Amino acid sequence: MKQAIYGLILFTFLALPPVANLLESIMIMHMHMQMPLLVFAGFLIARFFQLKFPQFFERWNANGVPGMLLFLIIWLYWMVPRAMDEALTSPFMELFKFFSLTFLAGIALRDSWKKLGNIEFSIMYIFFTLKFIIMGYLYLAIEDQICNNYLIIEQKTLGWGSLAMAVCFVIFGFYWHFTDQSEYQKVDL
Amino acid sequence: MEQTLKETKRQNPKKLLGVNTEDAKVALSYFTVAFVSLLLGGILGLLQGLERADLIQLPSWLNYYQVLTAHGLLLLVVFTATFTIGYQFANLSHSFGGLLPKVRKLAWIGFGLMVFGVALVTVMIILNEASVLYTFYPPLAAHPLFYVGLVFVVVGIWACCFGVFINYRHWRKNHRGQVTPLLAYFAMGVFVLWFFASIGVTIEVLTLIPWSMGLVETTNVMVARTLFWWFGHTLVNIWYLVATSAWYVIVPKIIGGRHFNEKLIRLVVILIVVLNIPGGFHHQIIDPAISTSIKFLHVFMSLSIAVPSLMTAFAMFFVFERTGRKLGGKGLLGWLKKLPWGDVRFLAPMIAMISFIPGGAGGIVNTSNQLNQVVHNTMWVVGHFHVTVGMSVVLTFFGICYWLIPYLSKRQLTPKMNKIGVIQTIVWTVGMTIMAGSMHIAGLFGDPRRTSDTSYGGHEVAASWISYELIFGIGATILLVGVLIQVYAVFNMMFFAPKGETEFPVAEPEDNAAPVPLWTERWGLWIVLLLAVVAMAYVVPIVDMILNAPPGSPPIRTW
Ligand code: HEM
Numbered sequence: 001m002k003q004a005i006y007g008l009i010l011f012t013f014l015a016l017p018p019v020a021n022l023l024e025s026i027m028i029m030h031m032h033m034q035m036p037l038l039v040f041a042g043f044l045i046a047r048f049f050q051l052k053f054p055q056f057f058e059r060w061n062a063n064g065v066p067g068m069l070l071f072l073i074i075w076l077y078w079m080v081p082r083a084m085d086e087a088l089t090s091p092f093m094e095l096f097k098f099f100s101l102t103f104l105a106g107i108a109l110r111d112s113w114k115k116l117g118n119i120e121f122s123i124m125y126i127f128f129t130l131k132f133i134i135m136g137y138l139y140l141a142i143e144d145q146i147c148n149n150y151l152i153i154e155q156k157t158l159g160w161g162s163l164a165m166a167v168c169f170v171i172f173g174f175y176w177h178f179t180d181q182s183e184y185q186k187v188d189l
Numbered sequence: 190m191e192q193t194l195k196e197t198k199r200q201n202p203k204k205l206l207g208v209n210t211e212d213a214k215v216a217l218s219y220f221t222v223a224f225v226s227l228l229l230g231g232i233l234g235l236l237q238g239l240e241r242a243d244l245i246q247l248p249s250w251l252n253y254y255q256v257l258t259a260h261g262l263l264l265l266v267v268f269t270a271t272f273t274i275g276y277q278f279a280n281l282s283h284s285f286g287g288l289l290p291k292v293r294k295l296a297w298i299g300f301g302l303m304v305f306g307v308a309l310v311t312v313m314i315i316l317n318e319a320s321v322l323y324t325f326y327p328p329l330a331a332h333p334l335f336y337v338g339l340v341f342v343v344v345g346i347w348a349c350c351f352g353v354f355i356n357y358r359h360w361r362k363n364h365r366g367q368v369t370p371l372l373a374y375f376a377m378g379v380f381v382l383w384f385f386a387s388i389g390v391t392i393e394v395l396t397l398i399p400w401s402m403g404l405v406e407t408t409n410v411m412v413a414r415t416l417f418w419w420f421g422h423t424l425v426n427i428w429y430l431v432a433t434s435a436w437y438v439i440v441p442k443i444i445g446g447r448h449f450n451e452k453l454i455r456l457v458v459i460l461i462v463v464l465n466i467p468g469g470f471h472h473q474i475i476d477p478a479i480s481t482s483i484k485f486l487h488v489f490m491s492l493s494i495a496v497p498s499l500m501t502a503f504a505m506f507f508v509f510e511r512t513g514r515k516l517g518g519k520g521l522l523g524w525l526k527k528l529p530w531g532d533v534r535f536l537a538p539m540i541a542m543i544s545f546i547p548g549g550a551g552g553i554v555n556t557s558n559q560l561n562q563v564v565h566n567t568m569w570v571v572g573h574f575h576v577t578v579g580m581s582v583v584l585t586f587f588g589i590c591y592w593l594i595p596y597l598s599k600r601q602l603t604p605k606m607n608k609i610g611v612i613q614t615i616v617w618t619v620g621m622t623i624m625a626g627s628m629h630i631a632g633l634f635g636d637p638r639r640t641s642d643t644s645y646g647g648h649e650v651a652a653s654w655i656s657y658e659l660i661f662g663i664g665a666t667i668l669l670v671g672v673l674i675q676v677y678a679v680f681n682m683m684f685f686a687p688k689g690e691t692e693f694p695v696a697e698p699e700d701n702a703a704p705v706p707l708w709t710e711r712w713g714l715w716i717v718l719l720l721a722v723v724a725m726a727y728v729v730p731i732v733d734m735i736l737n738a739p740p741g742s743p744p745i746r747t748w
């Protein structure tokens with residue numbers, strides 16, 4: 001429950017106009033900081049809904065796959081340059097961005113997190129790694145300005161930033177795969 | 190079986206743990222280099238203080254800028270690095286019951302590389318080929334061999350890093366389901382941070398070598414400065430992590446108490462490791478080529494380090510009060526009187542911690558944009574880091590010497606040596622307070638740092654700070670006395686003190702302490718988080734500096 005309150009505080013903080021304006025003024029901060037933090041806020045707030053409506057989640061998200069799909073669709077939607085542009089120009093879309101990332105994507109992600117099996121989880125992990133690589137490549141390769149609101153140099157920055165995140169994902173993937181996870185489990189002597 | 194093992198550990202830790210003789214040699218060799226550097230650096234500090242106060246005139250073959258470069262490098266890099274390695278390897282050896290032979294070999298290789306590198310750097314400074322100050326920013330260009338010397342120092346540090354990583358992995362593999370001893374955990378934090386900190390400066394130096402040789406014509410000054418502070422700022426927090434390892438684990442034992450909740454201590458280590466590197470931007474608040482909004486975002490990064498600092502302050506005073514009360518202290522502050530003020534092993538780190546209060550406050554001033562405009566490149570900054578490094582860190586290091594060196598050399602800390610230590614601590618505190626205090630004030634008047642003559646032909650504005658420069662001369666003289674006492678004490682305890690046993694004071698957890706969660710040992714995760722934070726923080730300014738780069742600068746020699 002405490003978690004949900006922290007999540008709400010984070011959400012409110014991100015929604016403060018100066019904070020939102022600052023983060024949205026830099027393309028990479030918009031995509032790689034504001035949006036993930038909104039999802040994270042929802043991830044924390046989810047605790048409240050999970051405790052309040054356990055049957056709902058049980059019924060609709062028994063194996064975690066529907067939640068993951070919802071998360072994916074919303075996340076990918078906000079990766080579209082057009083969508084980011086609209087959030088900047090239309091207050092309604094901005095509202096929808098805050099709502100959908102926190103209360104749909106964040107909550108769905110939390111509920112699916114523990115339910116997904118190893119294979120599904122690995123698929124998601126590889127999918128996101130590839131997404132970072134492809135996006136990074138695209139943003140670096142494209143010579144045209146693809147957002148009305150951001151200059152080409154911001155696009156290039158986002159490209160490098162995505163590749164850097166991909167590298168982090170790959171390193172972590174190897175670490176996870178090749179270290180013996182049972183080392184971190186308590187053993188009784 | 191488990192129960193009896195725990196029992197022996199508690200009652201007679203020496204039976205199980207201990208630095209073995211081979212490892213003690215490693216640590217003592219590093220300490221020898223550290224304190225020789227302190228002596229040389231201290232003498233140079235006094236010389237430049239007196240030159241500034243116009244009390245002496247340095248000869249042309251050893252000018253102020255050579256002295257300043259050597260003072261900065263010998264104390265800031267060589268003294269702190271060699272002390273840290275000696276102390277951390279002793280901790281590791283004690284916690285793991287001895288280093289692996291190959292790790293010890295790596296420590297010796299690191300020692301050789303570092304000594305060679307430092308010798309090369311020093312020779313180039315003395316030959317007046319490298320008056321580039323310890324920050325060696327381009328476009329000031331030193332002789333290529335100066336940078337080559339720096340590479341040797343860094344590679345030496347890497348050898349030590351790999352040694353620690355190998356030993357840590359080895360221990361974890363053989364102790365399934367257990368958490369590493371707290372001091373070894375700190376050592377991991379220190380060397381992980383060191384490894385990633387040094388990557389920035391390595392890239393910088395490798396680009397400066399061909400540039401100073403004339404193989405490439407220009408270099409990107411802004412990128413070089415940014416990479417320097419990636420390292421420089423992180424180095425500061427490496428010392429701080431080393432000092433906190435003593436505050437959290439050693440000091441409670443000395444005062445007869447138990448250490449704070451281990452989970453929180455480990456959380457402090459993790460936060461410092463993960464969040465640290467981007468703090469480097471607070472050294473570039475005045476630099477052009479970084480947009481205001483990015484600078485603003487970075488204020489959060491550097492203030493976020495205040496979180497673990499405040500946690501530490503809270504935790505330490507909690508431990509002091511709890512222990513003081515257990516020893517019978519009454520009333521609001523009565524517990525303070527119960528602390529062993531006459532024991533140098535406590536007094537020195539305690540004053541170090543107290544000086545972290547003004548030091549931290551000054552740091553918040555420096556990292557605030559508008560206030561930084563006032564103090565940037567004035568003597569205020571020099572005053573600031575003599576309080577933080579010169580007191581908070583160095584006094585903690587000095588305090589460690591009084592038990593670690595006799596422990597390693599199998600000698601005793603005699604009551605007389607303890608008294609010498611107490612006197613040294615007081616001399617140092619008085620000297621540093623006078624020197625750093627007057628530096629802060631002179632800085633507010635506008636006295637520039639790194640300038641040999643600041644009288645400006647007797648201009649009246651300059652006259653406002655000249656008298657404070659005489660005061661730093663006095664402080665500097667007292668400090669040199671402190672250096673001499675400390676160096677005497679160190680070598681006396683190393684070679685001449687009476688033979689005997691000395692305690693290696695490691696605090697135990699409270700009896701009812703909660704178990705330490707194993708997830709804190711996931712260094713792979715902390716490292717990936719560190720990399721992600723670095724990537725997010727650096728990508729915007731660096732891409733901007735490179736894609737919008739000015740023509741670049743050729744090497745420049747101003748001397
Ligand atoms: C005997 C003790 C010491 C004395 C008398 C002393 C004195 C000084 C003086 C007078 C300056 C010159 C400032 C300027 O002209 O801009 C200076 C700079 C400096 N000191 Fe010290 N200091 C002492 C100890 C230390 C210690 C222990 C450290 C660090 C571990 C340290 C690190 C530095 C650094 C990094 C600089 C700046 C160099 C630069 O600006 O390039 N000093 N010190």
Ligand SMILES: [Cu+2]
Nearest residue numbers: 422425468469
């Ligand atoms: Cu810093």
